[in-house]
Amino acid sequence: MRIVVLAGGVGAARFLLGVRRLDAEVTAIVNTADDLTLHGLRICPDLDSVMYTLGGGADAERGWGRAEESWTVSRELAAHDAEAPWFSLGDKDIATHLMRTRMLDAGYGLSDVTAALCRRWEPGVRLLPMSDDRVETHVVADFDDGQRAVHFQEWWVRHRAEPEARRFVFTGAADAKPGPGVLEAIGSADAVLIAPSNPVVSVAPILAVPGIREALREGPAPVVGVSPIIGGAVVRGMADRCLSTLDVEVSAAGVGGLYGARSEEGVLDGWLIDEGDSAEIPGVTVRSRPLWMTDPEATEAMAREALDIAEVAA
Amino acid sequence: MRIVVLAGGVGAARFLLGVRRLDAEVTAIVNTADDLTLHGLRICPDLDSVMYTLGGGADAERGWGRAEESWTVSRELAAHDAEAPWFSLGDKDIATHLMRTRMLDAGYGLSDVTAALCRRWEPGVRLLPMSDDRVETHVVADFDDGQRAVHFQEWWVRHRAEPEARRFVFTGAADAKPGPGVLEAIGSADAVLIAPSNPVVSVAPILAVPGIREALREGPAPVVGVSPIIGGAVVRGMADRCLSTLDVEVSAAGVGGLYGARSEEGVLDGWLIDEGDSAEIPGVTVRSRPLWMTDPEATEAMAREALDIAEVAA
Numbered sequence: 001m002r003i004v005v006l007a008g009g010v011g012a013a014r015f016l017l018g019v020r021r022l023d024a025e026v027t028a029i030v031n032t033a034d035d036l037t038l039h040g041l042r043i044c045p046d047l048d049s050v051m052y053t054l055g056g057g058a059d060a061e062r063g064w065g066r067a068e069e070s071w072t073v074s075r076e077l078a079a080h081d082a083e084a085p086w087f088s089l090g091d092k093d094i095a096t097h098l099m100r101t102r103m104l105d106a107g108y109g110l111s112d113v114t115a116a117l118c119r120r121w122e123p124g125v126r127l128l129p130m131s132d133d134r135v136e137t138h139v140v141a142d143f144d145d146g147q148r149a150v151h152f153q154e155w156w157v158r159h160r161a162e163p164e165a166r167r168f169v170f171t172g173a174a175d176a177k178p179g180p181g182v183l184e185a186i187g188s189a190d191a192v193l194i195a196p197s198n199p200v201v202s203v204a205p206i207l208a209v210p211g212i213r214e215a216l217r218e219g220p221a222p223v224v225g226v227s228p229i230i231g232g233a234v235v236r237g238m239a240d241r242c243l244s245t246l247d248v249e250v251s252a253a254g255v256g257g258l259y260g261a262r263s264e265e266g267v268l269d270g271w272l273i274d275e276g277d278s279a280e281i282p283g284v285t286v287r288s289r290p291l292w293m294t295d296p297e298a299t300e301a302m303a304r305e306a307l308d309i310a311e312v313a314a
Numbered sequence: 315m316r317i318v319v320l321a322g323g324v325g326a327a328r329f330l331l332g333v334r335r336l337d338a339e340v341t342a343i344v345n346t347a348d349d350l351t352l353h354g355l356r357i358c359p360d361l362d363s364v365m366y367t368l369g370g371g372a373d374a375e376r377g378w379g380r381a382e383e384s385w386t387v388s389r390e391l392a393a394h395d396a397e398a399p400w401f402s403l404g405d406k407d408i409a410t411h412l413m414r415t416r417m418l419d420a421g422y423g424l425s426d427v428t429a430a431l432c433r434r435w436e437p438g439v440r441l442l443p444m445s446d447d448r449v450e451t452h453v454v455a456d457f458d459d460g461q462r463a464v465h466f467q468e469w470w471v472r473h474r475a476e477p478e479a480r481r482f483v484f485t486g487a488a489d490a491k492p493g494p495g496v497l498e499a500i501g502s503a504d505a506v507l508i509a510p511s512n513p514v515v516s517v518a519p520i521l522a523v524p525g526i527r528e529a530l531r532e533g534p535a536p537v538v539g540v541s542p543i544i545g546g547a548v549v550r551g552m553a554d555r556c557l558s559t560l561d562v563e564v565s566a567a568g569v570g571g572l573y574g575a576r577s578e579e580g581v582l583d584g585w586l587i588d589e590g591d592s593a594e595i596p597g598v599t600v601r602s603r604p605l606w607m608t609d610p611e612a613t614e615a616m617a618r619e620a621l622d623i624a625e626v627a628a
Contacts, residue, residue: 040416072384076409080434091405095390102354120394 008202018299055121322516332613
């Protein structure tokens, strides 16, 4: 069986730890619109979160970056007053970025680079960047000194998503092509799952790459989303700040409505929500159950339920 | 008083610790032909050795790199089987290379980059790259599988200078221009000293940049060399392997003859050699004394003696 998962960062990584336990060939199509360049290094936070987590190298407590990390390079850069001390780069992490940057500079695509990095990490899941082209989420937000656009990471990490966001712009998305293998994976999937990632800045950029949304809508595989809302609140981070910008209610119904029914203009056939939530979306099979990803076993059960909604046996 | 020092790496760094104690404005013109690019990082071993040593950040025992260094990034790169594990890059050191590479990529010249790095290190000496243009020492050597040319660092560090060298080629030197300030520094110097660096691969590349040799020969300042030979042997490394390639005797007389008298086709007015050596070079004032650079005080005395040969009072 072939399963495709649309994935953001940390939440998707945990979800994939469960999906990977299924007897299936799993392909994750990963958001790259959070990617940024710092100190000349190309950094792909979502790809790395997924790769490190599935490869057993992630720091589970911190939620991002490598386990048993050190910060020598960053301290040295700060001693030079280099910019962007707000984005922490660990020493182990920097090795990844060095390899990536060097391969990109040599002309390889991000998907080739990701495959090369995965030869070491052996994530047990095929990781495909949503696109090899550069797509960047910019946030138009109200800062103290006025309204301006910044890179998503600057708003999210540096300013902790506090300045009110007015708009999210997926710069470059309109001209981006789906990454190598992305459309083929969707076209040959038995089921497509949407991980419980941030719908506005993790999943939406994937859907904004021309061709991906169409492939999901027109493909043979049922599409089932897993809600990132538990008991009416976002589980992680500041995703509620993103939803409110779009005037979308922070609820399972709100996020489900944002994705929309495939029978209408959306992508969903099914929508798995937390037992404490409710949603009714015409044309979408909604089912509820506990959605806490406490361990890979519990997460596997969640994934099985999602496949059950898709009427696919795992 | 203004003193210019032609400098290689570690030996020159130690020499400058002594010169810096003089009541003088010191400018070091540093060899950049050892520079290399690894993992996409631009590395300038001689500039860094001088900068770290004078800035109090060098590892005195190891002889290169930073004190209290760690090797996390390199270990990670090796876990990916990245190439060139023969050249060790410490974590602190990598921060330097990241800043340098980024500034070079942004279009700054190596002299600007060096000045920026020195704002942190405050070496107390003005450091000028011999050229902002790319000059690289390549070594034509007899390897087990035949004769081929490799980057100097590959021959020196990876192969420990064991394959017999047939020729040293300063690739790019013929088209290189002296770095900003280099000719001005020589032209306005009261004395020029040649540090006890490797004459073949540290000093010769500086002299190979068109304009520098001429500025020394035609300038007003006396030029005094400090011999890198002590008691008939090279003090450090494998410099004897380089001299034998040029059929130059490993002796104070041999190296002095290589530099040559300014009154002939060379650059020297004076030649300071170790008390255990002897040399006679027509047209050059030769004087001998102990040349062990045991501490900055001893080295200062050496530098004073060199200035005395130049008939300049420090």
